[in-house]
Amino acid sequence: MTAPGPIGLEPAHKEGESTLIVAERFGVEIPTFQGEGPSCGHPALFIRLSRCNLTCTKCDSKESWDWSQFDPRKESTKQSVAELLDWASSSPVELVVITGGEPLIQQAKLLPLVRGLITAGKRVEFETNGTIAPVPELVADGVRFNVSPKLASFGVREDKSIVPAALETFVASERARFKFVASTMADLDRIAELADAHRLAPVWVMPEGTTPEVLIATTRVLADAVAARHWHFTTRLHVLAFADIRGR
Numbered sequence: 001m002t003a004p005g006p007i008g009l010e011p012a013h014k015e016g017e018s019t020l021i022v023a024e025r026f027g028v029e030i031p032t033f034q035g036e037g038p039s040c041g042h043p044a045l046f047i048r049l050s051r052c053n054l055t056c057t058k059c060d061s062k063e064s065w066d067w068s069q070f071d072p073r074k075e076s077t078k079q080s081v082a083e084l085l086d087w088a089s090s091s092p093v094e095l096v097v098i099t100g101g102e103p104l105i106q107q108a109k110l111l112p113l114v115r116g117l118i119t120a121g122k123r124v125e126f127e128t129n130g131t132i133a134p135v136p137e138l139v140a141d142g143v144r145f146n147v148s149p150k151l152a153s154f155g156v157r158e159d160k161s162i163v164p165a166a167l168e169t170f171v172a173s174e175r176a177r178f179k180f181v182a183s184t185m186a187d188l189d190r191i192a193e194l195a196d197a198h199r200l201a202p203v204w205v206m207p208e209g210t211t212p213e214v215l216i217a218t219t220r221v222l223a224d225a226v227a228a229r230h231w232h233f234t235t236r237l238h239v240l241a242f243a244d245i246r247g248r
């Protein structure tokens with residue numbers, strides 16, 4: 001089916017053209033940074049894809065998948081790979097973060113986008129929950145995976161969120177870093193168990209919090225113990241800088 005265009009004009013994309021279901025894209029018109037993980041503070045563009053295969057109660061991007069609270073007709077659009085490439089190429093910013101929801105649900109259709117971005121001189125980071133193994137073609141030069149396995153304390157069953165075979169593929173890719181959201185010392189103990197069991201490295205810990213106050217408080221609770229384990233620590237810069245508003 002073609003996307004409906006304004007009456008009397010061509011549809012937004014042509015029949016048969018590869019399209020993705022997108023929740024939002026940002027960073028070109030109003031510039032921002034990668035707020036989390038190894039590239040925290042780097043200028044970045046964001047493509048947030050719709051849909052998730054998990055239903056974490058503490059999710060901070062439910063508008064991308066929770067159709068019991070949000071209307072998919074308002075919260076998602078079909079965008080062609082060509083449109084997304086034009087959009088990203090219009091900015092000099094090198095890093096493109098593909099997030100969600102769970103972006104690897106649409107990984108077959110992502111291949112031409114990622115290839116196009118790399119050809120255009122960009123590098124790509126995926127923010128993924130680690131439950132869907134990337135296809136070999138996606139594990140390419142210029143691509144990194146910020147894999148964020150979700151703990152039970154995040155409001156999800158670990159028999160759904162911890163998928164050993166998928167984690168093994170990420171480890172073998174040598175292009176993954178494992179970024180865990182944590183609130184408590186008990187979370188750090190669980191992260192250690194999972195990292196040991198599945199040989200996950202490098203481990204990054206990110207304090208939970210969608211306000212600066214909660215983020216700072218959680219940072220203080222966790223910092224010593226994260227340092228003692230010789231793990232990496234990241235903040236959520238967009239929460240501190242832009243108050244976690246959409247589109248930043």
Ligand SMILES: Nc1nc2[nH]cc(C(=O)O)c2c(=O)[nH]1
Pocket residue numbers: 032033034035036061097099100127238248
């Ligand atoms: N600035 C900024 N950095 C981010 N890094 C990961 C994000 C996400 O929502 O996955 C995100 C986000 O929403 N904003």
Ligand code: SF4
Pocket residue numbers: 052053054055056058059060061062100101102129150
């Ligand atoms: S895996 Fe991520 S996007 Fe999906 S529900 Fe959990 S927190 Fe939200």
Ligand SMILES: [Mg+2]
Pocket residue numbers: 060061
């Ligand atoms: Mg976010």
